[in-house]
Amino acid sequence: MTRPTGHMLVAGTGVLGKGAGIRAVDPATGEEMEPEFGHGTPADVDSACAAAEKAFPTYRTAPRNERATLLDRIADNIDALDETLVERAHSESGLPKARLTGEVGRTTGQLRMFASLVRQGDLEAPRVDPSPAADGSGSRPDIRQRRIPLGPVAVFGASNFPLAFSVAGGDTASALAAGCPVVVKAHDAHPGTCELVARAVTRAVTELDMPAGTFSMLFGSGPELGTALVTDPRIQAVGFTGSRSGGLALLAAAQSRPRPIPVFAEMSSTNPVFLLPNALAERAGDIATGFVGSLTSGAGQFCTNPGLLVAVDGPELREFLSAAADSVAASEPSTMLTPDIAHAYADRLGELAAHPSVEELARGTATDRPNTCRPALLATDAGEFLADESLHQEVFGACSLVVRCRDAEQLREVARNLEGQLTATVHAATADHPEAAALLPLLERCAGRVLFDGWPTGVQVGHAMVHGGPFPATSDSRGTSVGTLAVERFLRPVAYQDVPEALLPGSIATGNPEQLWRRVDGEPGRH
């Protein structure tokens, strides 16, 4: 089955939704696409959550290798969709095929990375405090600890990564790796892509005889289905990537439950870039080229888009701005993900450009093509920026605001007054290092990732990555939605006191039969 048929996937079964249909729009043409997708009903939410709850005891206790094999198989099944998937995602999102081909690789790469992590056994983080006190001062109980999965997880994908942050993206992969069944709310912007991927996941679950409720995917526009999902008592955690308003609504719903649950919502970030004077003096042109490339890539529709440039005013900055403005003015408009996003970009940009303290430095070329993003470079003064929080808001798209500072002290003042961010970037020559050293602690406090001499777009998937940050970048700065640390959002520690050896989980059994890294009396080792 390589064409979407308009079905949701509920615990292995294709189910047609009800009510006014959802149709993808090809943003490059403005035309609606086939097929029509119905909305999931409360009964569908109930079925998916009941199946997830039923699957949980079996899925979480399946041998690690089986859970890893499931993740690998999902990756294989997605790979097998090949051009069909890229074509559909391209039509639904307007994103270039080359980018989407890369995103397929990123998605399957993530799944396989989590498969490795599951096989390694690290995610249980076993700890053993053996019974006899180290100082011989008498008996104490035998305490051991491992992490177990929270339970069924609701995942809300993003519009801007129809694969890597969607049905089988990082949230789903990390939740499945943790041992949590997943119920995805598909994104309306790319429903056909969602169905194709959901079928690939469902096939893997079926092929490997995993419990059917390990995975479901539902459709529904408007807040009803999402709210029903997040407030279902069987759902134990939420992963969300999207807008600030959407994330806050789900957070409020989760907190209003009789038994509140954790929500990791990745929401909003302007990703400030600090351009230090010696870096600008040395390579203003190169920095401008890199900046505009990062700004306009994917029509600026990245969570990590560099939406704020901060620098001390002076000839170096002016040289940079001149080059950047030329480059922005010459940039081609590109298709945005959806008509709504294109309208929102135009509206928000219009408001910001009309702000009395904001000056427009450059706009990209215009076009008659529908749903396009004209890149924009705006500027304001640090004093105005510090005085008006409306200037701190993200504009989703290829828009960046330059904040001109009087001096290095004012630049640090801007750093101190930023909202929480996914990233903060510094461009610094060696001569700027003293200033960069003063800036770094301020940036650590506001961002989940600090980077030097590069651009925040392009989030490396690995063990050390953090794609998270203080509010409003995310709803919980202690998590990340990219990288192996992402599993920790869906795990919790349990202590086992004097549990008979025969009943102890293998990861914390005496003699370390699974040969895991463990902490024994706090000391890490393979013991």
Place this chain on the structure above:
Amino acid sequence: MTRPTGHMLVAGTGVLGKGAGIRAVDPATGEEMEPEFGHGTPADVDSACAAAEKAFPTYRTAPRNERATLLDRIADNIDALDETLVERAHSESGLPKARLTGEVGRTTGQLRMFASLVRQGDLEAPRVDPSPAADGSGSRPDIRQRRIPLGPVAVFGASNFPLAFSVAGGDTASALAAGCPVVVKAHDAHPGTCELVARAVTRAVTELDMPAGTFSMLFGSGPELGTALVTDPRIQAVGFTGSRSGGLALLAAAQSRPRPIPVFAEMSSTNPVFLLPNALAERAGDIATGFVGSLTSGAGQFCTNPGLLVAVDGPELREFLSAAADSVAASEPSTMLTPDIAHAYADRLGELAAHPSVEELARGTATDRPNTCRPALLATDAGEFLADESLHQEVFGACSLVVRCRDAEQLREVARNLEGQLTATVHAATADHPEAAALLPLLERCAGRVLFDGWPTGVQVGHAMVHGGPFPATSDSRGTSVGTLAVERFLRPVAYQDVPEALLPGSIATGNPEQLWRRVDGEPGRH
């Protein structure tokens, strides 16, 4: 200074509160004690938080050894208070001196354990993903990760551990270890004890030339001061131990902030104990003795008090209940922490005992002494228990409800329908292990600690302990307030991408100069 003077401690300075005073009551006599403590004002909250915020950049970047030395010094200064502290805590809480002497040791032991953890450097959890791709497929950025402290932490101590869960208890120790300044709201039930300990902490901060705002302690009864503290924009996390209503109020306040912050509130648990038939057949008398000891210890005023016993009805259970009832009936009433707690115990117990499906099996002896707890053993049937959530509520004090089950299946049904718990206990003979194996996964799901053949009171402090659990045991099952894992509540990961070597923190520098355990490309080791 070894007598309390009625002062709050705001960033190193003794400050007198305002308004209607707070006085400790000796619950053994009902008499009010000297001195009077005023209430902190909004200006005091502001001063403490401003000082904490000012202290944070210095405190968090102090060499690890200095932070560890501060924790050790606090422990030394508390030890130096010696009998003065125990005497005052005894008068204010009614708890026996021997127990309080032990609690001093537990408190200073925790501080020293966190000092060791800080020296070890583990809490930064460093990760390094070196730049060249492992498969040689080209360049990728250099990504490193460490954890940094969240910022100033508000701590709300408990009434039932005037030392170990109070001013310098586990929340304060773990927050200071993480690198977070602390503002404590002192508990009204033991204000003098709070002041003595706060002075010991403040002296340590002063002696070691740490920033004064590293620690403050405020008084205030009623919700105003607590709400002001939790909603202060400089506070970045909350640690709370206390009642469900108190915890939920602070949680709501934290979530209503423009920038919500994490709250770890340890609130409510009935700590079910499952008595399996062969264990009862083998040693009903011993289990009864252990049970009543755990139930009545400290007048039952432990978060981990065994408030629920679950067993299959039959001759073994009846033998156990007969022994337990005799023991409860013979137990002496003991003084509760405060008049309010004693009244609440009597009220809640009265309600529960009057429930039409509840039978009273035994009450402890009566006394004319004020504010005492008469232990109580009640019973109901599992069918009634499953049908009425009011029977699931904690009664704070030495009260336990026996839930008689028809058979093993109904016992598991009870396990499946419990609220979140700090602990779940199983008493099992070898012949019970098949049933225990079926029960264990259900108990893992509802509790933070599962223990066998012992009693939940007496929480071992160590590396593997979890004192936490699903809601309503705590507000976030991913944390613990006891044991070294407690620091993780106050840390968040930050990624460093292509940060110049000269600017990298030592914990993630090339060559591992601090010789820490790190994950390099995911692999743990001292590399």
